[in-house]
Amino acid sequence: VAALAGVGVMTASRVLSGAERVGQDKTRRVLEAASTLGYRRNENARSLRPGQRTGLIGVVITNASNPYYAEMQSGIEEVLSKHEMRMLVGNTGEDVARERRLIADFIGWHVDGLIVVPAGDDPVQLSSVGIPVVLASRPMSTIRLDTVLIDDISGAREGTKLLLSEGHRRIAFVGHGMSVSTSQRRLKGFSNAFSSASISVDPELVHFGRPERDAALQAARGLLARNNPPTAIFSANNRNTIAILHAMSEQPGGGLTSIRVVSFDNFETADLMPIHLSLIDHDPQEMGRNAAALLMDRLRGGPRSKTRVIIELATRLLP
C-alpha cells in the first residue's frame, strides 16, 4: 500500500489509523491507494503486538437455539458493537468438556474478556484465565466471579405470594430442565413465600431436577391425575408452562379453566393461551446488556480487581 502511494510504511499506517500530523498531499495519496487496493487492516497482526487489545469478546452459551439466550446474545451484541468490539460465539450444549475446549480456544484468540453461561460448576477452568470473566444467568458457588442474573428468589416469592393471597393452598411446583442452581433459587423463593405465611409446602407436589425433555409433561400429567389435584401450579420456566398447558389440554372436558397457573419467564404467545397466565416477567436482553456493560467496565479498569460484582435483575409480576 505504502509502495503504491510512494510513501513510507509509517505514513500509511498513521493515515489509516486516524490521520495525525501527516501532510495533506500524502494523506490523500495514501487513502487513494488504499481504496484502489481494497485494503483492510489486518486485525490479527494488529493484535499480535503485546499489550494490544484484540477487541474480541468470547461468548459461551449453553444452548444457542433457546430464544432466551438468543435475546441475551442480542443484548450483548448491542453493547459490544457500541464499543467497536466483536463477538466470538460458541455453544456448549451443557457439555462441560466442550465448554473447556471453547474457552481454551477463545484464550488462544486472545479475547479481551469472556461472557459465560456456565454449563457446570467447574472451578478449574474459569478461575485463572487471566482476563475478565462475567457469568450470565447462572451463579457459580465455587468461584468469585462477576455475575449477572435474575433475582429468582424474589420473583418466585412474589409469584407464589400472589397464589397464596388468592386463597390457594395446594400449590404444585414444576421446575424441570433448568440448571440446578436456578431451580434451587426459584424453589427457595417458592418455599419462602410459604414459610412467610406459616404454611408448609406439600413435598408430593414439588417436581424438579430431571432434565429430560418430557419430564415436565409427565410431572404435569401426574399432578392432574391425582385424587386431589393441586388448585394451582407454579411453573419455574416457560417451557414447563407450555408442557403444563399441554397436559391440561389433554384433559377431557373443560378441565382447562379449573387450575390456576403462574409462570416464571414470559413468552410471546402467553396472552393467547387457553387459560389466563400470571407471569413473572424479565428481560433477557437486559441481562445481556448488563453482562456486556460490566465486562466493559472491567476492561477499562473499572471496579477494584479484588471486588466481585453481582447484579441481580428485578422481575416484574404480571398478574
Add this chain to the structure above:
Amino acid sequence: VAALAGVGVMTASRVLSGAERVGQDKTRRVLEAASTLGYRRNENARSLRPGQRTGLIGVVITNASNPYYAEMQSGIEEVLSKHEMRMLVGNTGEDVARERRLIADFIGWHVDGLIVVPAGDDPVQLSSVGIPVVLASRPMSTIRLDTVLIDDISGAREGTKLLLSEGHRRIAFVGHGMSVSTSQRRLKGFSNAFSSASISVDPELVHFGRPERDAALQAARGLLARNNPPTAIFSANNRNTIAILHAMSEQPGGGLTSIRVVSFDNFETADLMPIHLSLIDHDPQEMGRNAAALLMDRLRGGPRSKTRVIIELATRLLP
C-alpha cells in the same frame, strides 16, 4: 516455552501442532513445559502467515433476537464446531451501513468465509470480498452467490391449495415485516395456487410491505372489520399469525372459530392456540446446517468456482 524445555523453537512448534517426527524425550519435555506455563497457541500469530487459514467464519444476521435466526445460528455452529472452526457473529438490525461495516471488519480479521443474511440488495459489498460467501434465507437478485433458502413459493402454493380445496375463495394474504424478496416469493406461491385453479386473487385482501411493528395487527383488524370479511387468511410468517390471532381474539363473541388460518412458519405454541392452525413448517436449524456445510465445501475447493449453488429447502405442510 521452548526455552524452558531447553529445545529449539521449531521442535516445540512441531510437538504442539501434532507431534510429527520428534524424539520421545524432547516431546515429553515440551509438553511438560507447555502445561507448566499454561501455554496456549496464539491463533492470531498463527494466521498471520500468508496462505494460512484463520479457521474463523463471519456470520452476519439481521436480527439476533429473532428465534428463527437463533436456530439458524445454532445449526451453523453445529457444523462449524465439527470442523474446529469458530464463529464471529454480528447483528445488522436490517441496516445496510452496519452490514457493510461488519463485513469490512470481518475481512480485517481474515475470516475464511462469510454466511450472510443480507439486509439489503447491496451488490457492491458482497461481490468481491475474495472469500467464499453463502447467503442464507434471502436470495439476492443482483449477485451470483451461493444461497440457501426455504422453498417459499412451493410452500405457499401448497398451503393456499389446501384452503382452496376446502372451498375457501375469499382468502386474504398478510405478509408484513419480512424482507421484500421473501414476501414476494410467498405471495407468488399464493397467487400461483389461485391461477392454477383459475381463480383470481382479490387485491383488496392482499396486505404486505409495510415493515412497521403493528402493521400486521392493523391489517388483520381491517380485514375482520370488513362488510364481507375473508373466510380464510394466509399468514406469510409466524409473527403475522400471532398478530392475526390477537386481532381475532379482540372480536366480540366467539368470532374466533369462524375464520380459517394457514401460517407460514411453525412456532412453539401453535397447537395451543385458540383456533386450529395449519402450518407450513420448516427447520431454520437445517438451513443453518446447510449454509455452513456449503461454505465448508467451498473452502475445501468444492464446486467449480464459477458455479453458483442454490439450495432450496422443502417445507412440510401440517394440515
Add this chain to the structure above:
DNA sequence: TTGTACGCGTTATCAG
C-alpha cells in the same frame, strides 16, 4: 513531518 529498525508468535524452508 517522515522514514528505519525492531519485535510480537508462529510456521516453512533449508541447513546441519
Add this chain to the structure above:
DNA sequence: CTGATAACGCGTACAA
C-alpha cells in the same frame, strides 16, 4: 531428527 532464520502486517521508539 533438530535447529537457525526469515517472513507475515502492524505499531512503537527513535532517528533524521
